[in-house]
Amino acid sequence: xxxxxxxxxxxxxxxxxxxxLRCKPISGHNSLFWYRQTMMRGLExxxxxxxxxxxxxxxxxxxxxxxxxxxxxxxxLKIQPSEPRDSAVYFCASTRIEAxxxxxxPGTRLTVL
Amino acid sequence: GDxxxxxxxxxxxxxxxxxxxxxxxxxTGYPSLFxxxxxxxxxxxxxxxxxxxxxxGSNKGFEATYRKETTSFHLEKGSVQVSDSAVYFCALGSFQKxxxxxxxxxxxxx
Numbered sequence: 001x002x003x004x005x006x007x008x009x010x011x012x013x014x015x016x017x018x019x020x021l022r023c024k025p026i027s028g029h030n031s032l033f034w035y036r037q038t039m040m041r042g043l044e045x046x047x048x049x050x051x052x053x054x055x056x057x058x059x060x061x062x063x064x065x066x067x068x069x070x071x072x073x074x075x076x077l078k079i080q081p082s083e084p085r086d087s088a089v090y091f092c093a094s095t096r097i098e099a100x101x102x103x104x105x106p107g108t109r110l111t112v113l
Numbered sequence: 114g115d116x117x118x119x120x121x122x123x124x125x126x127x128x129x130x131x132x133x134x135x136x137x138x139x140x141t142g143y144p145s146l147f148x149x150x151x152x153x154x155x156x157x158x159x160x161x162x163x164x165x166x167x168x169x170g171s172n173k174g175f176e177a178t179y180r181k182e183t184t185s186f187h188l189e190k191g192s193v194q195v196s197d198s199a200v201y202f203c204a205l206g207s208f209q210k211x212x213x214x215x216x217x218x219x220x221x222x223x
Binding site: 004018027031033042043048050055080090093097100102103104105106107 | 147155156159164187188210216
């Protein structure tokens with residue numbers, strides 16, 4: 001079975017540009033999470049969705065960040081405009097709402113110059 | 114708020130040595146506890162979990178026991194291998210959300 005799929009795996013962009021990260025959850029999962037991993041702050045939950053509806057976005061750092069889940073098999077995390085401090089690895093994870101184990105994708109390493 | 118504290122790394126061991134990585138937590142309610150492992154360039158993988166006090170999670174020779182009285186969930190393995198070299202994250206789960214520790218890097222040499 002395919003795991004969580006994220007694209008791109010690596011993204012290098014310049015400050016001020018728009019960045020879109022993509023995630024395809026495991027089929028049958030109805031809960032999706034976006035995390036950010038940095039050396040300074042570790043793993044932080046940014047936002048999560050249940051049944052495509054955002055439930056908690058309190059971890060989204062500021063208005064430059066937005067996330068959508070238009071259907072059960074696709075989610076995006078957008079940063080506009082990007083800044084160097086956004087450089088990090090961004091992970092997507094999915095699970096079933098009633099389960100407690102999250103399954104992580106391989107991550108997108110974002111570098112903002 | 115909920116939090117997880119785990120020992121600083123790196124932990125450097127020789128093959129076949131005994132491993133302990135300490136993890137303590139602060140939480141309201143009764144969270145589930147997890148250990149995740151991250152290999153270089155990969156996402157996190159669930160290693161083991163425990164859902165209530167005194168439960169022991171185990172997988173691939175690793176074990177951890179949910180100790181409510183000491184609010185701990187220490188990871189142990191009797192004999193580590195070079196292939197165990199990775200970053201290990203302790204986490205607690207409550208109301209769908211996971212709170213992670215800072216991670217402990219384990220380096221095992223032949």
